[in-house]
Amino acid sequence: MAELPDLEVxxxxxxxRYSGKTLEKIDVEVAGKLNVTAKKLKESLEGHQLSEVKRSGKTLQFHFGRDRILGLHLMLRGELVALxxxxxxxxxxxxxxxxxxGFAVTDMQKQATPTLGPPVNEVPDALELDYPVLKKLLEGKKTTIKTLLMDQKKVRGIGNSYGDEILYHAGISPFSIAGKIPDEYVKKLHKSIHSVLETAIKKIEKENGDELTGELRDFMQVHxxxxxQTPKGEEILSEKIGGRTSYYTKSQELFH
Incomplete structure (x- = not known):
């Protein structure tokens, strides 16, 4: 699944490649996940200039004008392919x-979800998350920190892979209870969120160049x-958290 760094790149x-160009035609090959009819989508976007593509959490937003925005969630297997x-x-x-x-949105599972006129999402994006907001977000929470970080209703953009990398970087066990993490480690977590994600963006951008290739993961240290073993020689362990396989080490502090 494409996560925040992939989507940012x-x-x-x-x-x-495409900003400033006019959309001549959009072919709707799979309409099942659209929130409007294929006809409505075509009427709204065709003939309009793509002004900007933004990332918002785990979605891409294609701006064809002030009131002409197409949101796109690639889901588990969705990809972008240049024609x-x-x-x-x-x-x-x-x-x-x-x-x-041009380019295509492809998905062998047909789950990629386009949304015309996506609603404004007030949940903080991971790269815009400041320390006071993160601290307040964790206060009193009884869920594990890994589960909380992956909850798109709490923080947008972090998935299973980068959740593990962030927690390893911060030295916090994924099994830690969110509300029990001391301030010193919440500060580490805040720095790690930005450091891990921003470093991944730079590495993926360097590797991808100008190609819309799939997610890059070979630089990960634990997931x-x-x-x-980690680059430090620590044994990597794995266990299911919320149905997803999490990778961690014994060196990460457990708070409960």
């Missing part, structure tokens, strides 16, 4: 811009079924 690539000589496999939406360029 995708938004920058899409902006470089080439061969037609894309498993297309959901295909964007054709004047001048012959990988292939890894047995």
């Amino acid at each position: 995708f938004s920058r690539i899409l902006n470089r 080439g000589e061969k037609p894309p496999k498993f297309p959901v939406l295909i964007f054709h811009f004047k001048g012959g360029k 990988s079924a292939k890894l047995k």
Whole structure:
């Protein structure tokens, strides 16, 4: 699943490639997840210029004007593919811009979700989260910190992979009770959220260049079924938290 760093890089690539171009046609290949009819989507966007692509949490937002915004959640298997000589496999939406360029949203599971006119989301984005907000968010919470970080109704953008990386970087066990984490470690957690995500964005951006390639994970220090040890030589353990496999080490402090 694409997480915040992947989507941030995708938004920058899409902006470089397509912002300022006019959408000539949009093909709706799978309409099941649309919140409007295919006809309404086409009427709203075709013939309008793409002014900007923004990332918001785990979604991309395509701005075709002040009141013409298309939100997109790639879900578990959704991908972005630049149009080439061969037609894309498993297309959901295909964007054709004047001048012959374009890209497709593909998903073999047909779960990628486009939303015309997405509502404003007041939940803080992980990269915009400041320390006082994070501290207040954790206060009194009895859930595990890993579960809280992944809750898109509390913080937007962090998924399973980066949740593990952030907690390892902060030295906090994913099994820690959120409300029991002392201020010293909440401050570490705040710094780790920004450090891990911003570092990942830089690494993915360098690797991807101008290509809309899939998620990059080979730089991760703890979240990988292939890894047995961290770069420091610590044994990597795994266990299910909320139905998702979490990776951690014994060196991470447990607060409960």
